[in-house]
Amino acid sequence: MDVFANLATGFSAAATPGNLLFCLIGCLLGTLIGVLPGIGPIATIAILLPVTYGLDPLAALIMLAGIYYGAQYGGSTTAILVNLPGETSSVITCIEGYKMARNGRAGAALTVAALGSFFAGCVGTIVIAMFAPILAGFAVQFRSPEYFSLMIFGLVAAVVLANGSVMKAVAMVILGLLFGLAGTDTQSGVTRFTFGVTELYDGIDFTPLAMGLFGISELMANLDRRIEDRTQTQKIGSLWPTRKEAMLAFPAVLRGTGLGALLGILPGGGAVLASFASYTLEKKVSRSRDQFGKGAIEGVAGPEAANNAGAQTSFIPLLTLGIPSTPVMAIMVGAMMIQGIAPGTALITERPQLFWGMIASMWIGNAMLVIINLPLIGLWVRLLRVPYRLLFPCIIILCCVGAFATSSSSFLVMMMAGFAVLGYAFGKLGCEGAPFLLGFVLGPLMEENLRRSMILSFGDPLIFVQRPISLTLLLMSLALVLMIVLPSFRRTREVAFQE
Amino acid sequence: MIRITHPQDFWSGLLFVAFGAFGAYLSREFTFGALTKMGPGFLPTVLSYSLMAVGAIVTARSFALRGGEIQPFSLKPQALIIGAIILFAMLIERVGLIPTVFAVILMTSYASSEFKLRDAILLGVGTSLICYVLFIYLLSVPMQPLMWNF
Numbered sequence: 001m002d003v004f005a006n007l008a009t010g011f012s013a014a015a016t017p018g019n020l021l022f023c024l025i026g027c028l029l030g031t032l033i034g035v036l037p038g039i040g041p042i043a044t045i046a047i048l049l050p051v052t053y054g055l056d057p058l059a060a061l062i063m064l065a066g067i068y069y070g071a072q073y074g075g076s077t078t079a080i081l082v083n084l085p086g087e088t089s090s091v092i093t094c095i096e097g098y099k100m101a102r103n104g105r106a107g108a109a110l111t112v113a114a115l116g117s118f119f120a121g122c123v124g125t126i127v128i129a130m131f132a133p134i135l136a137g138f139a140v141q142f143r144s145p146e147y148f149s150l151m152i153f154g155l156v157a158a159v160v161l162a163n164g165s166v167m168k169a170v171a172m173v174i175l176g177l178l179f180g181l182a183g184t185d186t187q188s189g190v191t192r193f194t195f196g197v198t199e200l201y202d203g204i205d206f207t208p209l210a211m212g213l214f215g216i217s218e219l220m221a222n223l224d225r226r227i228e229d230r231t232q233t234q235k236i237g238s239l240w241p242t243r244k245e246a247m248l249a250f251p252a253v254l255r256g257t258g259l260g261a262l263l264g265i266l267p268g269g270g271a272v273l274a275s276f277a278s279y280t281l282e283k284k285v286s287r288s289r290d291q292f293g294k295g296a297i298e299g300v301a302g303p304e305a306a307n308n309a310g311a312q313t314s315f316i317p318l319l320t321l322g323i324p325s326t327p328v329m330a331i332m333v334g335a336m337m338i339q340g341i342a343p344g345t346a347l348i349t350e351r352p353q354l355f356w357g358m359i360a361s362m363w364i365g366n367a368m369l370v371i372i373n374l375p376l377i378g379l380w381v382r383l384l385r386v387p388y389r390l391l392f393p394c395i396i397i398l399c400c401v402g403a404f405a406t407s408s409s410s411f412l413v414m415m416m417a418g419f420a421v422l423g424y425a426f427g428k429l430g431c432e433g434a435p436f437l438l439g440f441v442l443g444p445l446m447e448e449n450l451r452r453s454m455i456l457s458f459g460d461p462l463i464f465v466q467r468p469i470s471l472t473l474l475l476m477s478l479a480l481v482l483m484i485v486l487p488s489f490r491r492t493r494e495v496a497f498q499e
Numbered sequence: 500m501i502r503i504t505h506p507q508d509f510w511s512g513l514l515f516v517a518f519g520a521f522g523a524y525l526s527r528e529f530t531f532g533a534l535t536k537m538g539p540g541f542l543p544t545v546l547s548y549s550l551m552a553v554g555a556i557v558t559a560r561s562f563a564l565r566g567g568e569i570q571p572f573s574l575k576p577q578a579l580i581i582g583a584i585i586l587f588a589m590l591i592e593r594v595g596l597i598p599t600v601f602a603v604i605l606m607t608s609y610a611s612s613e614f615k616l617r618d619a620i621l622l623g624v625g626t627s628l629i630c631y632v633l634f635i636y637l638l639s640v641p642m643q644p645l646m647w648n649f
Contacts, residue, residue, distance in 0.1 A: 054638065165508065167560070171515045171553040178522050178546050185539035190529055192539060193522075216580070223576045223610060389611035390622055393604045396580065397626060400587040400603065401596075405640045413588035417581050424577065428569050429511035447542045459535035 003129045010356030014364060019062050022055065023361060026063035027368045030070020035077050035380045036391060040090075042434075043218045044071035045331050046210035047395060049338075050402030057339040058354055062361035064335055068328065069121070069365040072311065073373055076113045076304060077380055080106055081236075090307075092275045096292070096299030103295045107239040110377060114370050116253040116301045117308040121366035123257050124264070124312025128319070128359055131265075132348070136320040139345045144452035145463050147321075149473035151446050154323050156477040157266065158435045160484050169435045172426075176436035179204055180443020187451065199411045206334035208403040208412045209440065212419025213426075213433055214327075215399055219392050220424045236381065239374065241297065249301035252282055256302035260309030265316050266325070278306035312362060318343055319355065323442070327434040330441045507567035508557050515554025522547030576610035583607045595646040596635060600627040 029051065033044040048067050052060040079090040080097035093113065100109040142150070159169040182193035183203030194200040241249060259281065260274040282302040283292050292299055315332075317325045322344030324330040336343050341354065348355045373380070403416040426433055457463035465471050503509045526547055532538025561567075583606040590599040601623040608619035634640040 165557070167553060167557050168508070168511055171511075171550060171557060174546050174550045174553065175515065175518055178518070178543065178550065181543055181546075185529075188530070188539045190539040192529060192543060193525055216584070220577050220580055223580075223612075224570065224572050387613070389608060389613050389615075390618065392611070393607035393619075393622065394626055396583065396607050397587075397600055397603060397630065400584055400591075401630065401634055401640065401642075404587075404591055404642070405634075408641050410588040410592055413584060413591070417584040417588070420584065421581060425514070426511075428507075428572060429514065430507040430567060431511050447537075450542070451537050454534050454537060459533060461534065 002133075003126070006133075006352070006356050007129050007360060009352060010358070010360030013058060013353045013357035014062055014360040019059050019361070020364065020368075022059045022063040023066040023364050023368055024372065026052075026066025027070040027365060027372060030067035030072075031074040031077075031369075031373060031376075031380060032070075032383065033395070034071035034074025035383055036074075036395075037078050037082055037222070037384065037388070039215075039218055039222075039395075041068065041071040041075055042210075042327050042331065043214045044074070045328065046207075046213075047215040047399055047402070049207050049210065049331070049335060050405050052335065053338070053405065057336075057341055058357050058361075060335065060339050061341075061354075061358045062364070064332065065358070065361045065365040066368060068311075068332075069117075069362075069369050070373075072308065073114060073117065073369050074380070076117075077110060077377070078384065080109050080113065080300070081381065082384060090275075092279045092303040092307075093300060095279070096296050099293070099295030100297065100300065104237045105245075105295065105297075107236045107377075108241040108245055108297070109300050110236070111239050111374060112241055112245070112249045112253075112297060112301045113304040114374055116249065116256065116305040118366050118370045119253055120257040120260060120305040120307075120309035121312055122363060124261055124309045125359060125363040125366075127261050127309075127313055128316055128362075129356075132316050132320050132359070135316060136345045136348045139321050141469065142321070142345075143467075144449040144456065145467050145470045146473070148446065148449040148453055149464055149470040149477075150321060150323055151442050151449070153473045153477045153480075154317075154325060155435070155438060155442065156480050157325070158438045160480045164430055164432060166484055168431050172431055172433075172435040173439040176439020176441075177443040177446065178439075179209075179436075180440040181447060183444075186444075186448070197411065199407070199409055199415075203444070204440075205406055205412055205415070206338065206441075207406045208416035209419050210331055210334065210437070211399045211403060212416040212421075213423035213437070216396065216416065216420035217423030217427060217433075219395060220420065221427050222388070222392070236377065239377070245297045249297050252278075252298035252302035253305040255281060255285070256305030256307075257309045259302075260306030260311075261313045263306075264310030264313030274306040274310035275303035278302040308366075315359075315362070319347060319358075320345060322445075324438060327437045330437045333441050503561060505561040505564040505567040506569050508561035508564060510569070512554045512556070512558025512561060515557060516551050517554075519547045519549075519551030519554055522550065576612075579610040580607055583610075591642065593646070593648050595643040597627045597631055597644050600630045 029048055030044060033039060033047055034041060045067055052063050055063060075090045076093050079093040080101050083094050083098040097109045155173050159166060159173060182200060184191050184201050191201055256278040259278050263274040263277060279299055282298045286298055314325050314329055317323050318329045324333045333343060400413055403413045404410060406412050423433060453463055464474060522543060526540045526543040529540030530538030531540045531544060583603045586606060587599055587603045590602060604623035604626050605619050608614055631644050635642055635644055
């Protein structure tokens with residue numbers, strides 16, 4: 001089988017002792033930061049981004065994969081034990097997981113979450129290995145008009161699936177695109193929005209932006225929420241689910257995995273949608289529906305598996321088309337670009353070691369997590385009890401050093417402070433940061449592809465509807481826009497985000 | 500009198516308009532070009548005006564919508580945190596890592612409502628030493644542990 005041969009290439013590239021060590025460190029660091037209350041995976045990855053700077057590309061990506069899975073698992077741990085969701089997708093885990101914890105079943109909830117995620121991760125890895133090359137083969141036909149329409153589709157999806165007001169999400173995307181355009185224009189050499197600052201000539205540095213906007217602003221928001229009063233953790237109890245719980249959890253994991261793998265491929269936050277959808281599904285098919293809301297194990301197992309499967313398959317559009325579909329993926333693009341890797345079709349053919357190595361590393365990251373985190377759960381819980389007033393100054397130091405180390409420039413530290421203020425303001429004003437980040441990453445790509453398309457068509461904008469793939473993508477975007485206008489969908493969306 | 504019934508949207512709309520206006524102002528000096536040959540000013544100008552338009556709609560709608568109260572915020576801790584980051588930027592190339600970290604830790608700790616001087620000093624000493632070992636000794640980030648450069 002081709003898939004397995006390819007995966008073997010990947011594993012031999014990824015599973016060197018050095019890389020495994022980096023994956024382990026990544027997992028530990030990711031969980032370490034991710035478990036802290038009020039810090040979600042996006043913030044965690046942003047904060048830890050500089051740690052991967054000095055490594056070679058594959059090692060850096062493997063470490064990032066470790067950080068990513070560690071952060072997700074850390075987030076679930078906090079959701080279950082403290083009832084503090086770090087991100088939208090673990091809101092669902094809070095509902096049943098925290099109830100389970102209050103019933104003394106926290107250990108079982110954590111184990112089910114970890115094993116369910118691991119199973120979903122395995123399936124997700126195989127799905128990527130099977131479908132990524134197919135999609136990449138398809139994407140070879142893509143020219144700039146197709147890429148432009150694809151980005152439009154991605155951005156529209158990000159807006160539709162964003163939490164809260166659609167108009168504000170649109171504005172955030174545009175603002176992100178504008179920020180993305182800062183720096184030297186590749187075609188004319190004109191410097192835009194740089195105010196004569198040399199550090200901005202190559203565009204706004206990704207790391208300080210992400211750290212300020214998502215890392216530090218979250219810490220600031222947490223200070224307002226008086227998070228320190230809330231770190232009352234529940235007892236863990238036995239780690240093993242009872243036979244009955246296992247029987248309930250297993251099918252839920254299967255359903256969640258299927259749902260997540262499917263929805264994750266969609267651009268625009270499939271993973272979040274997946275955990276909501278899975279929860280709804282579990283509630284529908286459950287024979288003991290009255291258990292929901294009181295600590296139903298299916299309500300932890302399904303959404304956690306769906307979330308992880310979705311997170312895994314959302315790598316597909318990134319790796320094949322170079323288009324990030326979720327904010328986490330946008331951070332991954334940033335990290336890849338720092339390493340000089342351009343995600344996209346060329347990656348598979350030109351650097352197969354790297355491509356397959358990265359896919360293998362996802363599985364390794366998942367496996368590592370189960371092996372180290374379940375035994376270490378006691379340690380993470382103890383970390384949850386460390387007072388917040390001692391933790392957040394350390395994280396701020398970590399961010400400052402990271403921003404400075406990006407290119408040994410204290411201007412970048414200043415810039416991070418600026419983005420922290422901006423991110424904090426966005427939070428207070430109810431504006432989502434995710435669409436902004438996607439816009440920021442896609443800005444330069446979009447300009448380039450728009451330019452090329454216009455040159456190709458001699459300035460005729462109809463080119464986007466005359467090419468079949470491009471037209472399909474635009475029609476899909478239109479369908480998404482119509483969906484949001486339709487009152488029935490709108491209502492479901494509001495309900496989904498309120499629950 | 501007209502009342503703002505949705506403060507979040509009112510202010511975020513204004514913020515978008517301000518960003519859009521500023522972007523449009525800065526984009527003035529770039530060549531706009533035409534569709535066949537887009538200048539460096541094309542997309543920035545188009546996006547800036549779109550942002551102003553969307554921002555205006557968001558603000559306009561805020562008179563019709565309800566809710567969206569802006570959560571109360573305390574200025575002191577936030578200012579301290581931002582100030583501490585700026586302090587880091589100003590000190591790191593002047594006095595080196597160890598004193599910088601110590602100062603920043605003290606300042607950020609003060610932002611917490613449960614500030615304890617003794618803990619903050621202990622944390623500052625501990626963190627600056629760990630930072631020295633981790634960043635300079637182990638990760639060889641180009642920073643001086645101690646210096647004097649004014």
